[in-house]
Amino acid sequence: MTFLLAGHITTSISTSWALYQLAHHPHEQDLLREELVRAFPEKSKFNPTFDEINSLEYLNCVVKEALRLTPPAPDIQRVNNKDVVLDGHFIPKNTTLMIPIAALQRLPSIWGSTAENFDPNRWLDPSLIKKVNNYYYLPFHTGIRSCIGNKLALNEFKILLSMLVRNFVFRPVEGIQIDRDRIGKVDQHVELMVSKVET
Numbered sequence: 001m002t003f004l005l006a007g008h009i010t011t012s013i014s015t016s017w018a019l020y021q022l023a024h025h026p027h028e029q030d031l032l033r034e035e036l037v038r039a040f041p042e043k044s045k046f047n048p049t050f051d052e053i054n055s056l057e058y059l060n061c062v063v064k065e066a067l068r069l070t071p072p073a074p075d076i077q078r079v080n081n082k083d084v085v086l087d088g089h090f091i092p093k094n095t096t097l098m099i100p101i102a103a104l105q106r107l108p109s110i111w112g113s114t115a116e117n118f119d120p121n122r123w124l125d126p127s128l129i130k131k132v133n134n135y136y137y138l139p140f141h142t143g144i145r146s147c148i149g150n151k152l153a154l155n156e157f158k159i160l161l162s163m164l165v166r167n168f169v170f171r172p173v174e175g176i177q178i179d180r181d182r183i184g185k186v187d188q189h190v191e192l193m194v195s196k197v198e199t
């Protein structure tokens with residue numbers, strides 16, 4: 001039951017928001033589709049192996065960027081089991097601490113002035129990769145109670161997103177605008193225009 005709940009809504013939310021971002025960034029969507037068409041020229045034969053799906057560099061960047069901007073677990077809580085001093089602040093035992101995953105993943109001090117923008121190419125920048133660690137990028141959290149389904153989730157997410165983008169074009173619905181602070185929210189309804197890719 002835990003796997004069903006923890007493993008279902010997370011991947012579906014991630015995929016929905018990734019499609020939303022791609023719909024609003026048609027150039028990035030086209031780049032992803034071009035990579036997919038090169039790798040899988042025949043739509044009907046889209047049946048990637050583990051190695052094939054993980055060799056797609058731009059897809060990897062899109063997935064990382066979607067999990068950065070719209071993580072399905074935007075914050076999580078932990079309770080300390082002993083008194084601690086963190087950065088000069090005394091935190092007594094049994095305090096509920098919030099780890100703001102979404103906020104850390106948008107810190108301008110780490111992600112730069114484009115922190116709020118959907119930009120998969122940032123993951124190709126070696127200077128960013130040097131700066132990013134699991135204090136600032138932790139969609140699956142980190143440590144011993146981090147997501148046990150991490151690797152499965154990434155592969156599922158990549159395959160699902162690829163199948164959708166290889167077969168369909170996603171565009172925003174005219175007149176429908178989601179407030180910036182609602183983007184990524186679990187309970188936000190997302191509507192997109194979908195048309196078929198012919199070849």
Ligand code: HEM
Pocket residue numbers: 002003004006007008010011014071072073076077138139140141144145146147148149150152153154157
């Ligand atoms: C994009 C998809 C996913 C994301 C972003 C994600 C993220 C997370 C995060 C942040 C946690 C830590 C929660 C906390 O400590 O409060 C977690 C825990 C967990 N996740 Fe995932 N998850 C994803 C998919 C999956 C999948 C596919 C499965 C299983 C099939 C799964 C199974 C679990 C389980 C069992 C835990 C609890 C681990 C523990 O407490 O030791 N997750 N996940």
